[in-house]
Amino acid sequence: MSDAAFLMRQRSLFAFAGKLIGLTLLAGLVFIWLGPIILVVITSIKSNDAFLAGPFALPTEPTFAPYVTVWNALGFGRLLANSLLYAAAGSALAVILALVPSFALSRFDIPGKKLVFGIILTGLMLPQQTVLIPLYDTLRTLNLLDTRIGLIVVHAAYGMPAQILILRGFMTTIPREIEKAAFLEGATDFQVFWKVILPLSVPGIMVGFTLNFIAIWKEFVFGLVLLNSEANFPVTVGMLKLNSDRYMAVFNLPAAGLVMSQIPIVILFLLSYRKLSSGNFAGAVKG
Amino acid sequence: MAHPLADERTSFIRFALAHKFVTLFGILMPLAVFAVFVGYPIVFTIYLSFFDWNGMAPHKTFVGLRNYRYLVSDRYFYTALFNNVKWVGVTLFFPVLLGLVIAYGLRSKIIPAPALIRTVIFFPVTMSLISVGLMFLLILNPLFGAFDTILQSIGLGSLVMEWFGDYRIALYTLAVVSGWAFTGMPMILYFAGLGDVPKETFDAAKIEGAGHFRMLTQVAVPQLRPVTAVVVMLTLFESLRAFDLVAVMTKGAPFGSTNVLGYLVYLESFWNSRFGYGATLSVAILVISILMATFVMTKLMKGAFDV
Numbered sequence: 382m383s384d385a386a387f388l389m390r391q392r393s394l395f396a397f398a399g400k401l402i403g404l405t406l407l408a409g410l411v412f413i414w415l416g417p418i419i420l421v422v423i424t425s426i427k428s429n430d431a432f433l434a435g436p437f438a439l440p441t442e443p444t445f446a447p448y449v450t451v452w453n454a455l456g457f458g459r460l461l462a463n464s465l466l467y468a469a470a471g472s473a474l475a476v477i478l479a480l481v482p483s484f485a486l487s488r489f490d491i492p493g494k495k496l497v498f499g500i501i502l503t504g505l506m507l508p509q510q511t512v513l514i515p516l517y518d519t520l521r522t523l524n525l526l527d528t529r530i531g532l533i534v535v536h537a538a539y540g541m542p543a544q545i546l547i548l549r550g551f552m553t554t555i556p557r558e559i560e561k562a563a564f565l566e567g568a569t570d571f572q573v574f575w576k577v578i579l580p581l582s583v584p585g586i587m588v589g590f591t592l593n594f595i596a597i598w599k600e601f602v603f604g605l606v607l608l609n610s611e612a613n614f615p616v617t618v619g620m621l622k623l624n625s626d627r628y629m630a631v632f633n634l635p636a637a638g639l640v641m642s643q644i645p646i647v648i649l650f651l652l653s654y655r656k657l658s659s660g661n662f663a664g665a666v667k668g
Numbered sequence: 669m670a671h672p673l674a675d676e677r678t679s680f681i682r683f684a685l686a687h688k689f690v691t692l693f694g695i696l697m698p699l700a701v702f703a704v705f706v707g708y709p710i711v712f713t714i715y716l717s718f719f720d721w722n723g724m725a726p727h728k729t730f731v732g733l734r735n736y737r738y739l740v741s742d743r744y745f746y747t748a749l750f751n752n753v754k755w756v757g758v759t760l761f762f763p764v765l766l767g768l769v770i771a772y773g774l775r776s777k778i779i780p781a782p783a784l785i786r787t788v789i790f791f792p793v794t795m796s797l798i799s800v801g802l803m804f805l806l807i808l809n810p811l812f813g814a815f816d817t818i819l820q821s822i823g824l825g826s827l828v829m830e831w832f833g834d835y836r837i838a839l840y841t842l843a844v845v846s847g848w849a850f851t852g853m854p855m856i857l858y859f860a861g862l863g864d865v866p867k868e869t870f871d872a873a874k875i876e877g878a879g880h881f882r883m884l885t886q887v888a889v890p891q892l893r894p895v896t897a898v899v900v901m902l903t904l905f906e907s908l909r910a911f912d913l914v915a916v917m918t919k920g921a922p923f924g925s926t927n928v929l930g931y932l933v934y935l936e937s938f939w940n941s942r943f944g945y946g947a948t949l950s951v952a953i954l955v956i957s958i959l960m961a962t963f964v965m966t967k968l969m970k971g972a973f974d975v
Contacts, residue, residue, distance in 0.1 A: 399778070406779045410770065414788045414848075420814055421803050436812040478701060485694025489687065492680040501698050504706045506901075506961050508908045510930035511950040514716060514723075514943055515709035538705035541698065571689045599796040601912045602930075606938060617798045617912075624802055624916055632806055639799040646794045 425636035432632050447637035451623070457641055459612065460619040463529070464598055465645065467615055470533045472593035475540030476548075476586055482541075483548035483582075484574050488560070498549075505542040509602050517606055527609045535603055540593045547592070551585030552578060591653045598646055616642045710954065716947035723943040735948035745949065748927040751839050752956075755928065756907040758843035759850065764899055766847075767854030768892075772884050775862040776870075786859065790852035800849045801916035808832070808841065832918055835925035842913050842926055850906065854899045861895035862888060901964045908957060929953050 424432055426443045451457055485491060486498055516535060517526065525531030559581075560573045568576070601617040608614060620642060623635040684691040717735055719728040739745055770789065773779040792800060807814050808831040816828045831841045865888065873887045889896070911930040914920060920927040920935065927935070929949065937946030 403778050403780050406773065407781055407785065410779070410785055411788055414792065416814075417803055417807055418791070421806065424806065433812070437814060437817070478698065481690065481693035482695070482698040485690045489683075489690055491683055491690075491695065497695055497699065500702055504702060506905055506957060507706055507710075508905070508930060508953050508957055510909070510911065510933045511713060511954045511957075512706070512709035513933065514937055514947055514950065515712035516705075518712070519709070535705070538701050541701060545698065569689070570687050574689075595794050599794075601796065601798055601915070602934075605915070606934070617796045620798050620802065621916060624805060632809075632812065635802045636806065639802050642799055643795060650791065650794055
């Protein structure tokens with residue numbers, strides 16, 4: 382009797398210890414990953430004097446002055462508009478380029494299919510820096526250097542392989558019965574693609590587009606090298622100016638800039654979080 | 669007897685004639701994109717590595733293997749190369765291993781609130797490394813940074829260092845910052861992978877009295893091999909691309925100790941106007957990536973990309 386009571390108490394003690402460890406880990410992880418972000422948001426709504434007086438204190442007089450300063454000094458509206466254009470147009474183009482190849486690679490027994498797929502995937506693994514010089518040279522020859530169109534085309538071309546990987550994986554999960562029926566009724570390849578596969582692929586397209594959008598929004602190297610005029614800069618390149626020195630004299634301005642640069646992605650993140658964070662796109666690779 | 673290749677070629681033509689739309693837009697078009705944006709640039713880079721060129725002049729001077737001879741004696745090249753290796757090491761250890769442990773902690777319900785944790789840790793994956801860099805310049809600032817202050821307040825003030833100024837540790841600072849931003853990636857991939865492992869596998873191990881450590885190392889890790897292959901591939905290529913953080917946080921300083929290969933290509937080509945030597949460095953990166961890709965494809969990814 383007392384043994385059972387002892388065991389029960391011991392078990393609940395273990396459960397309590399387990400819970401305590403769990404909560405400690407939870408707090409630690411949240412602190413490490415959310416702490417820096419919260420600190421930046423707090424810093425961004427302080428005047429610089431308030432920051433210097435107490436770097437970690439909550440703002441007593443919250444001010445949006447840093448946002449206004451950064452917005453005007455860097456032309457942040459234009460930077461955001463540029464990034465939005467590059468991310469939206471580049472991703473849309475990458476997805477469009479990837480649609481029929483994904484259809485071809487997921488549906489047909491093409492001779493040499495493995496080789497084609499392998500070649501396309503090379504673009505995925507190629508470090509950007511190895512092609513910077515030729516891309517720079519090619520775009521200059523085509524008079525596309527330092528143009529928005531030039532950068533969009535490059536983003537689309539380098540987004541395509543990942544899109545093929547994702548969309549091909551998605552399309553292989555679509556059952557073949559539907560298209561078999563369509564083929565039996567005499568539909569052409571194009572009709573099957575357009576009327577059967579494409580509508581069923583919309584969820585996959587959304588995931589692919591979102592991932593590509595975020596990737597271009599984050600992208601820095603192409604923008605840095607292939608653009609010269611500030612009017613064309615994406616947010617990542619324009620923000621470089623916020624770091625004039627390794628030991629920044631002003632802290633609230635970079636903080637405000639990086640909060641603004643992240644807002645569109647936060648919105649996208651909130652809209653698509655469930656799809657992305659489930660890690661389902663990993664299935665694209667497993668096929 | 670017909671040559672097997674000849675046979676395949678005729679059958680490809682037969683396929684192409686029967687499926688014009690699929691062949692044209694599904695096969696030839698992506699191959700053309702590849703040729704223009706990947707194939708040609710690679711060939712051009714290799715070609716350029718045998719020349720001296722300032723990037724502007726209409727003519728390029730052929731110099732044979734001089735750029736390559738310079739490369740093997742360039743100490744900046746070796747520093748950058750070893751920095752890339754160190755970067756990979758830190759990344760495999762910190763974000764990848766940590767991502768696995770967190771994913772396991774969430775799946776086994778040791779850590780509560782899985783949705784919150786996943787959101788919080790995955791969020792930095794969506795941030796540009798420029799933003800991440802600016803953020804950690806603030807946090808690691810020697811005068812007003814939160815990190816040093818926290819160390820001091822918990823009595824570890826002696827650990828405070830010149831995170832960016834000390835040439836011995838600046839690179840590790842960058843790699844750890846990049847790891848902070850990257851952890852969400854392996855975490856969600858492992859989290860999804862662990863969800864696919866049949867629950868019975870873990871239950872069986874539990875009945876046999878396996879603790880969490882054995883559960884993780886002997887049950888989860890072998891089951892997660894395909895996920896690990898993807899994660900390692902991502903890690904290797906992300907590390908080879910390490911550029912953005914260097915550009916925003918240290919620009920290779922102090923004394924070139926934080927240069928990585930990618931940044932060195934950029935410096936030599938677009939700052940020193942030595943496009944020929946920049947191309948030679950690019951060829952070096954290319955060779956390394958091919959070796960890595962071969963390794964990944966043959967050892968780790970066996971069958972993962974099967975069509």
